[in-house]
Amino acid sequence: MTDNHASHVDQGSLKAVFDGTNTVASPVLQCVQVKPLAGGQGGPERFRVVFSDISNFVQSMLATQVNHLVHDGKLRKGVFVRLKSFQTNTVKNKKIIIVLDLEVLEELGECEKIGVPQPLESKADDVQPQSTTIHTGGFYGNNAQAAPPQQQQSLPSRTNPTSSSTAHANIYPIEALSPYAHKWTIKARCTNKSDIKTWHNKNGEGKLFSVNLLDESGEIRGTGFNDQCDAFYDVFQEGGVYYITSPCRVQMAKKQFTNLNNDYELTFERDTLIEKAEEQNGVPQVRFNFTSIGDLQSVEKDTTIDTIGILKEVGETSQIVSKTTSKPYDKRELTLVDNSNFSVRLTIWGNAATTFDIQPESVIAFKGVKVSDFGGRSLSLLSSGSMTVDPDIDEAHKLKGWYDAQGRTDTFSSHANMGASMGAAGGRMDPLKTILQVKEENLGMSENTDYFTTKATIIYIKQDTFAYPACLSADCNKKVVQIDDGQWRCEKCDRTHPKPEYRYIMAVSACDHTGQLYLNCFDDVGRLVMGMSADQLMELKENDDKAAGDVFQDAMCKTWVFRCRAKMDNFQDQQSQIECHFRKLISFAIIPLTRLPFKYFLRFRPKTRDTPH
Secondary structure, three states, X not given: OHHHHHOOOOOOHHHHHHHOOOOOOOOEEEEEEEEEEOOOOOOOOEEEEEEEOOOEEEEEEEOHHHHHHHHOOOOOOOEEEEEEEEEEEEEXXXXXXXXXXXXXXXXXXXXXXOOOOEEOEOOOOOOOOOOOOOOOOOOOOOOOOOOOOOOOOOOOOOOOXXXXXXXXXXXXXXXXXXXXXXXXXXXXXXXXXXXXXEEEEOOEEEEEEEEEEEOOOOEEEEEEEOHHHHHHOOOOOOXXXXXXXXXXXXXXXXXXXOOOOOOEEEEEOOOOEEEEOOOOOOOOOOOOOXXXXXXXXXXXXXXXXXXXXXXXXXXXXXXXXXXXXXXXXXXXXXXXXXOOOEEEEEEEEHHHHHOOOOOOOOEEEEEEEEEEOOOOOEEEEEEEEEEEEOOOOHHHHHHHHHHHHOHHHOOOEXXXXXXXXXOOOOOOOOOEOOHHHHHHOOOOOOOOOEEEEEEEEEEEEOOOOOEEEEOOOOOOOOEOEEOOOOOEEEOOOOEEEOOOEEEEEEEEEEEEOOEEEEEEEEHHHHHHHHOOOHHHHHHHHHHOHHHHHHHHHXXXXXXXXXXXXXXXXXXOOOOHHHHOOOOOEEEEEEEOOOOOOHHHOOOOOOOOOOOOO
């Protein structure tokens, strides 16, 4: 059986990969060890893998996008893999491989280590480590042409000896950069370049600019200050590919200034070397990690995301004045939709707003937008973000096909209807609690308001005071009192009305398998529970008390998912049985539920609650 496995391994391919004589585009190797790498707290998870070609073995590091193979249990000791995309390097005379993509050949199974492979060591006269990036179609049997390897100067060159590719042999993947890496070069595409920004404070003044850099392994932000701003600003052009060579400081990223998924960032120094690459291909154009519009409600406020959608509406340009700087800013609001049948408002700023000329019904991919809870859920394009019109990617083609087939005539839901559901909870979904947990955890007994969700059955509804007469003025809802001439007066609005509008303010008792709890609910919830408006129920009670009683009876013994707000209210002596044996009443306000799928039950809360006072 071992001989059968050995026949599938490309023996000697590791040595050939490093000395530039490799003819196998995607070598098949055996995994002989997988171990997690110790990393800093909060840093990305890393794995070290040892691969063998039977003759030799070599240490490797997995790019984070491949980690899922370890988590899923597919990449483990003894299995066989095909390297689809990787880079080689030499660190302290040790040869290593950075694996960007691989395929686990599950049909070959697994076995004990084959043979006695020897470590692949660097020769003492190696001048520089050599880097090779290989891309294939992804399936074994596909005889893709390997990318021309970049040679060391001491080896025969297959390219023009004056080309920049031969001068930059020590190519690091962006993902491998750290403060401990020295004498490195990255080859990356500039996906975004900021304007030059200036600052003035008590310590002096200065200027800076920043760029987002992308390669196969990841992204990183680079910043140039003062002299480096003057030296490098005109060198970088969006979309261009560049070699960036140390010395260049690698430091912890300031997350408030970047939307990239990297714990580090670069600061250009006086001797940093930046050159435009002659070969502009082989580096990705842009990397997206899309969040659908329908999923925005589950994304925390101030999170930076990528999204893609159909441009449904384009607003006019307007201007606002910053409260902190008193500077005017141009803005324009766009409406996007996607096949989740949700829409969202996205704001673009500055020059992007004033020069925007994209036609409606175009597909736009946005990178680096900030999620806000204003109006439920809305988006804002960051200064470091970008937008791509009709990108040639699968997500865009699928979206366009859906829109042409049915989306053009669909109706779309807005997150505005669920806006306040995230406000008080800080953008997080409220935890699901049993009634026993609510009592044991003393929810609502602290100075802060607590929010939770519970599934319970209504067993009692207080019928004598289930509604109050409310003002008819828009957005008032305050209690009105009847005066001598039969009119109803609102003290807040200083107006009288011929009749009030009755609104629910009900006390109900609900229970689950762990206990019982009293809850207060207001008009929106009351309409859902009772199945009619408070006006209708009040009229029914005045004309047919038995029929009204039947309505209350029908509303009981029904199970609901309640979104609750618990807080302390001082009712002095009027504590009665819902005091829960405390000197202060715990008031539980039920939040109304929308008629959405269950996953949205945890998300909806109105901005204000009715009050009769």
